[in-house]
Amino acid sequence: MRRGTLKQILLITDGCSNQGEDPAAVSSLIREQGITVNVIGVLEDDQSEQPEGLQEVEEIASAGGGVSRIVFAKALSQTVQMVTRQAMTQTIQGVVNQELQEILGSEKSMDDLPPEKRGEVMEVVEELGETCDLEVLVLVDTSASMTKKLPTVKEALEDLSLSLGARPGKNRFAIFSFPGKKRHISRLLSWTPSIQNISSIFPKLTSGGITPTGPALKEALFQFARTPEIKERRTSDEIYYEEPGH
Amino acid sequence: MKSTMKNPVIDVKPGTFINGKWHHHTYQIVKKLGHGACGTVYLACTQSQYVALKISHQQASITTEVNVLKALNQVQGARLGPSLMDVDDWQTSTGETLSFYVMEYLKGYELNAFISRKGEEWLGILALQLLDDLDALHQAGWVFGDLKPENLIVIASPPRLRWIDVGGTTRIGRAIKEYTEFYDRGYWGLGSRKAEPGYDLFALAMVMLQVYYPGRFEKGADPVKTLKEKLHQQQMLQKYSPCIERALFGKYKSSKEMKQDLLNHLTTKPKNHGKSVQKRAQPGKHSSPDHYRMLESLGIGLVLLLFSFVFFIFQSL
Ligand SMILES: Nc1ncnc2c1ncn2[C@@H]1O[C@H](COP(=O)(O)OP(=O)(O)OP(=O)(O)O)[C@@H](O)[C@H]1O
Numbered sequence: 001m002r003r004g005t006l007k008q009i010l011l012i013t014d015g016c017s018n019q020g021e022d023p024a025a026v027s028s029l030i031r032e033q034g035i036t037v038n039v040i041g042v043l044e045d046d047q048s049e050q051p052e053g054l055q056e057v058e059e060i061a062s063a064g065g066g067v068s069r070i071v072f073a074k075a076l077s078q079t080v081q082m083v084t085r086q087a088m089t090q091t092i093q094g095v096v097n098q099e100l101q102e103i104l105g106s107e108k109s110m111d112d113l114p115p116e117k118r119g120e121v122m123e124v125v126e127e128l129g130e131t132c133d134l135e136v137l138v139l140v141d142t143s144a145s146m147t148k149k150l151p152t153v154k155e156a157l158e159d160l161s162l163s164l165g166a167r168p169g170k171n172r173f174a175i176f177s178f179p180g181k182k183r184h185i186s187r188l189l190s191w192t193p194s195i196q197n198i199s200s201i202f203p204k205l206t207s208g209g210i211t212p213t214g215p216a217l218k219e220a221l222f223q224f225a226r227t228p229e230i231k232e233r234r235t236s237d238e239i240y241y242e243e244p245g246h
Numbered sequence: 247m248k249s250t251m252k253n254p255v256i257d258v259k260p261g262t263f264i265n266g267k268w269h270h271h272t273y274q275i276v277k278k279l280g281h282g283a284c285g286t287v288y289l290a291c292t293q294s295q296y297v298a299l300k301i302s303h304q305q306a307s308i309t310t311e312v313n314v315l316k317a318l319n320q321v322q323g324a325r326l327g328p329s330l331m332d333v334d335d336w337q338t339s340t341g342e343t344l345s346f347y348v349m350e351y352l353k354g355y356e357l358n359a360f361i362s363r364k365g366e367e368w369l370g371i372l373a374l375q376l377l378d379d380l381d382a383l384h385q386a387g388w389v390f391g392d393l394k395p396e397n398l399i400v401i402a403s404p405p406r407l408r409w410i411d412v413g414g415t416t417r418i419g420r421a422i423k424e425y426t427e428f429y430d431r432g433y434w435g436l437g438s439r440k441a442e443p444g445y446d447l448f449a450l451a452m453v454m455l456q457v458y459y460p461g462r463f464e465k466g467a468d469p470v471k472t473l474k475e476k477l478h479q480q481q482m483l484q485k486y487s488p489c490i491e492r493a494l495f496g497k498y499k500s501s502k503e504m505k506q507d508l509l510n511h512l513t514t515k516p517k518n519h520g521k522s523v524q525k526r527a528q529p530g531k532h533s534s535p536d537h538y539r540m541l542e543s544l545g546i547g548l549v550l551l552l553f554s555f556v557f558f559i560f561q562s563l
Binding site for chain 2 (some may be wrong): 093164
């Protein structure tokens, strides 16, 4: 198998979308582009019951072929890394399953293998999970109710970078917030290999009560489609390498 | 692939028979032992013995853990983790397929429960045992990862520390699969999450520290300062504190090195003013080697004094 790049969107929100198209529909569309959508719903640490609208979290993730969790803010760090890793494994397993079907005939998947054989397949899945390149676009809901949770989000993202940074494979992260001022999303951090010291990037002023999750996801997709930063960097690297020869 | 929102806890009623789809072994559930992020562990019995059975919706995690257990079971000369007995699928009456594996049932107390019953002097001994096992594990190319008191079981007579839950066990050089923040050096800002021996030694140092701070403690604004304070605040910790500190700050290259150092500290008589003499304290004897030495030099001094006195008198005659 080729060593590819896994692409994920990680949506962190605390409520229901209330503007624009259905986020689950957008999420299905994103999945068609080979990008997985994971969603984390964050609860206030003292919040006793699950607020209405958070079931949307699961709908978006399952439409996007990803993983969802609803957690208290204090469990965010561990959840973010778990969700990301689990989605990576799922995606790779999906690809491996497809290959298995080609080799073993249709309708065969890991479930049809005896446990002994699964072990070998899982070794391959794990190996790929460690060595593949990964792009994660983090999309953070910065509507008013999230304000208090943003320091925790910041910590969780730095922590995610630390976890993934221990893999031999390469990482790229970008952080966007929504709703944005002029457009649906605004860029807080452009594609970078690691997330460190990002305390200053979250906007101090947050917008009012609108949560345009669908439109925001759609714009996030375009950030991948172009991925100018990655390609450009590669070409400029080449140019840079040629320079000493002149 | 399995839905991701499914409740990870699986409720199987005591008395239920679990039949393996592939190997056709049967296990009867006795009671629930506990559950974690990726499955539920039951005490079960076969015709001849008690076993621990871990069952999960997540086939992938079961398969991964089984792979680890197989690798650990192959390591010679040490019993690393519970021994693996069976792996299979179970079709429930509702038509769902769950994956499970069966392992040796380790009957004993979790580390903290054992120490609060038997006394903290056991901590050092258990830590030495653990360092031996960790050394064997590291030599075999693995790092335990999620080392914490809940994953350490002390089995009885003679007390022996064994570990359970290999969910975090990772090949050296990869990213740690599973960890618990308090025991994770990355969380404290003291290292990466790359699987290497020092990762486990940090966690072991935190395990030793938390024995004296049962409610654990917060990281605070300056995590390193917090750790140092906690380390020096507690009088009972002083016998280990140099070792714990070295492990926390990544000063040991191997478990062997930490073990030797810990052994030296545990077998040195405390409070021998300044210079640490690394000699074995001899319990039961009235005077320690140090006292002997003092008496000796006192004796020699006296004899010399006497001689010079006699010499002086002799001369003045
Ligand atoms: N071999 C065993 N013998 C006795 N008890 C066991 C054994 N394995 C597990 N247990 C019990 O079951 C509990 C849960 O097991 P385990 O920690 O493996 O679950 P987990 O899903 O891996 O949890 P975690 O989220 O910590 O990874 C343990 O705390 C322990 O009490």
